[in-house]
Amino acid sequence: MSLWIPQKHDCPMNAMRIRDMLPEDVPAAADIERISFSTPWSENSFYSEVYGKYSIARVAIINERIVGYIIARLILDEGHLLDLAVCPEFRMRGIARMLMEDVISGLQINRCKAFFLEVRALNSVALKLYEEAGFRVIGTRKNYYKAPVEDACIMMRDLAVRGVDFDSVNGKK
Numbered sequence: 353m354s355l356w357i358p359q360k361h362d363c364p365m366n367a368m369r370i371r372d373m374l375p376e377d378v379p380a381a382a383d384i385e386r387i388s389f390s391t392p393w394s395e396n397s398f399y400s401e402v403y404g405k406y407s408i409a410r411v412a413i414i415n416e417r418i419v420g421y422i423i424a425r426l427i428l429d430e431g432h433l434l435d436l437a438v439c440p441e442f443r444m445r446g447i448a449r450m451l452m453e454d455v456i457s458g459l460q461i462n463r464c465k466a467f468f469l470e471v472r473a474l475n476s477v478a479l480k481l482y483e484e485a486g487f488r489v490i491g492t493r494k495n496y497y498k499a500p501v502e503d504a505c506i507m508m509r510d511l512a513v514r515g516v517d518f519d520s521v522n523g524k525k
Contacts, residue, residue: 368447370454373402373409373421380418381411388437390499398423401434408455412438412447422451424459424467431459431511433469452485456511465512470504472497482507 373381378398385392401407401423408431412420420438424431433455438447459467470493471478487507496504 367414368419368450369413370410370451371413373398373411373423375399375402377411377418377421378402381421384418384421384437384439385435387440391497393435408458410451410454412451414442420447420451422448422455424455426459426462426464429463429465431455431464431467433467448481449485452481456485456509460511465510467509467511469507470496471507473503473505479505485509 378395381398382393382395385398398409401409404425406425406427408422408424408426410422411418419442421435422433423435424433433452436448436451438451456467467487469482469487471482473492487509489505490508491506493504493506495501
């Protein structure tokens with residue numbers, strides 16, 4: 353799962369790698385965060401996820417440059433998207449979609465049954481990305497976001513694989 357070569361060349365280069373976020377990647381991720389959000393995470397928040405037992409922190413790299421990242425958590429059989437961003441000059445090229453697919457694949461391998469996220473209710477680009485990735489709106493959190501104050505749409509994607517007995521597939525039966 354650490355190497356991704358786009359089939360349709362969604363990126364401007366021939367290849368993009370997705371790999372685990374390392375401590376030395378945090379400053380670059382934090383720079384993307386500050387450009388992308390009105391209330392950005394601190395570098396300490398990123399370090400907490402890099403070292404977190406239940407965290408999934410991944411980066412997208414093109415030509416040795418970090419161009420995006422995704423952070424999620426897996427607790428028991430539920431995943432939660434915490435953060436996702438792409439450098440402005442690399443947006444709308446499929447990078448966020450590939451980061452989502454990468455994490456979803458990892459969650460499914462780890463028997464995750466559902467993946468949840470919150471997104472600004474007026475963020476039509478992100479809503480479209482998540483809907484295309486199979487998420488659906490299941491609720492609203494009033495005034496969830498600050499600066500500016502805005503509601504969040506709660507979205508969920510069912511990841512349960514129907515009809516698969518993982519124990520027999522993995523030779524445990």
